[in-house]
Amino acid sequence: MSGPQILIVGGGMITHDQLLPSLYHMQRQGRLGAIAVCASRFSTVRDLARAETLLRAFPGQSFRASPDRDGPPQPELYREAIAALPPRQIVVVAVPDQLHYEVAMAALGRDQHVLCVKPLALEYRHAAAIEREARARDLLVAVEYHKRFDDRSLMARRQYRAGAFGEFRLGAARLFEKWYYRHSNFQNWMTTAHSDAFTYIGCHYVDLVHFITGLLPVAVSVYGVRDRFPNGxxxxxxxxARVIWSNGACLNVQNGLGFPDDAPGTNTQGLTLYCGGEDQGALLEHSDQYRGLKHSYTRRPDSPGATIYAEPSPDYFQYVDLAGVGLTPVGYGYRSVDYIVSSMIRVESAPDDCRRELLEEFDHAGIMATPHNSSFNERVIEAGRRSILEGGAPVGIKAVGAA
Ligand SMILES: NC(=O)c1ccc[n+]([C@@H]2O[C@H](COP(=O)([O-])OP(=O)(O)OC[C@H]3O[C@@H](n4cnc5c(N)ncnc54)[C@H](O)[C@@H]3O)[C@@H](O)[C@H]2O)c1
Known part of the structure; x- marks a missing residue:
């Protein structure tokens, strides 16, 4: 096996559903070395290693698990796992939002590239510290905003930036996860003290509006409804949320863990941007949930949230049978991980004196979210957290550079 070693910190839903299968696929193609997964509990890595979908899709592939035996939770074990890597490999940060900063900094401190699930951090100063640390060591930090790699986002970006839609004026976005999420591990960390539905999932559409239009957010207000998880x-x-942009445009973003479990599709989500050109209205509307497929099965599938009538998305992450060994992951969830990891491999293959230039090229291209070009997201999250704790009061955002 050649290519960089990978350490995933966190073995929860996103690791199972998107990250590990994407990395296994790259490993199967001979582009990655050994993969390790570190969680705080043995049961997490044990269950991940036994996950039926992964065993079916990637027969013969496995990861090195830590902890490797049962015992009390070890929330600091990831530090040992990072220290065990040779320098300039890849650490994937897939822990709850409020831990991203410390895990990313621990990885950078050991000279590792970092792929971090969104949001990079909950405070702007943390994103800035991550950027400084990465820059000092010529390492790539990329935030995995996978919606950027949905072709519809890339189409919209290209056409918007070519002037086809005029200027964004007013819009709405929504992303509601299913109700059953309340019963998952989320109830232990997505609490009022740490996070909220907007911070957890709304950031995708704030990021996407910037990605498409190039505009920057200047103010935010977030009204949150307090509710109880099953554990109390x-x-x-x-x-x-209401997000005001640098040209005065306004985006309304609604989020929740409340899409009915019996409704078709894994969630409901979409984006509408009303725009204006010269004496002409323009419209960009994405249904990011209903992608044109209707399935009705003979019985309800076993997976959580699955329904007998379904509207599956072929676009985010699916396994297809292309013959050969196992199954092949397809979709923008896979493409996003591939793009980021391939970029890290490019940095390592570049001569030492060209690395800085390549990293700056990534920052300026703005396709991959880096701390340099996407920390407006941390500004929004930080202001949003202040606003939500003040009952939805508007909070201004300081200007920050972005690609
Ligand atoms: N659409 C998206 O981009 C998307 C979707 C889901 C999750 N996420 C992000 O991924 C992150 C994880 O979400 P998830 O859905 O996998 O959550 P999860 O609750 O299912 O999993 C979190 C994992 O982190 C592990 N963990 C917690 N503390 C740890 C520590 N100190 N050391 C090592 N491991 C530790 C837990 O064991 C668990 O395996 C969150 O930041 C979330 O916002 C992004």
Whole structure:
């Protein structure tokens, strides 16, 4: 096996559904070395290693698990796992939002590239510290905003930037996860003290509006409805945000863990941007949930949230049978991981004196979210957290550079 070694910190839903299968596929193609997964609990890595879908798709492939035996939770074990890597490999940060900063900094401190699930951090100063640390060591930090790699986002970006839609004026976005999410590990960390529905999932559409239009957010207000998780913890499980942009445009973003479990599709989500040109209205509308497929099965599938009538998305992440060994992951979830990891491999293959230039090229291209070109997201999250704790008061955002 050649290519960089990978350490994934966190073995929860996103690791199972998108990250590990994407990395296994790259490993199967001979582009990655050994893969390790570190969680705080043995049961997490044990269950991941036994996951039926992964065993079927990637027969003969496995990861090195830590902890490797049962015992009390080890929240600091990831530091040892990072220290065990040779320098300039890849650490994937897939832990709850409030831990991203410390895991990313621990990885950078050991000279590792970092792929971090969104959001990079909950405070702007943390994103800035991550950027400084990465720059000092010529390492790539990329935030995995996978919606950027949906072809419809890339089409919209190209056409918007060519002037086809005029200028964005008013818009709405929504992303509601299914109700059953409340019963998952989310109830232990997506609590009012740490996060909320907007911070968790709304950031995707704030990022996407910038990605398409190039505009920057200047103010945000987030109203959150407090609700109880099944374990009694309190969370802002429904949020309504208003984001004002640098040209005065306004985006309303609604989020929640509340899409009915019996409704078709894994969630409901979409984006509408009303725009204006010279004496002409323009419209960009994406249904990011209903992608034209209707399935009705003979019985309800076993997976959580699955329904007998379904509207599956072929676009985010699916396994297809292309013959050969196992199954092949397809979709923008896979493409996003491939793009980021391939970019890290490019940095390592470049001569030492060209690395800085390549990293700056990534920052300026703005296709991959880096701390340099996407930390407006941390500004929005930080302001949004202040706003939600003040009942939805508007909070201004300082200007920040972005690609
Ligand atoms: N659409 C998206 O981009 C998307 C979707 C889902 C999750 N995410 C992000 O991914 C992250 C994880 O979400 P998830 O859905 O996998 O959550 P999850 O609750 O299912 O999993 C979190 C994992 O982190 C592990 N963990 C917690 N503390 C740890 C520590 N100290 N050391 C090592 N491991 C630790 C837990 O064991 C668990 O395996 C979150 O930041 C979330 O916002 C992004």
């Amino acid at each position: 913890n309190e969370g802002f499980l429904w949020t309504d």
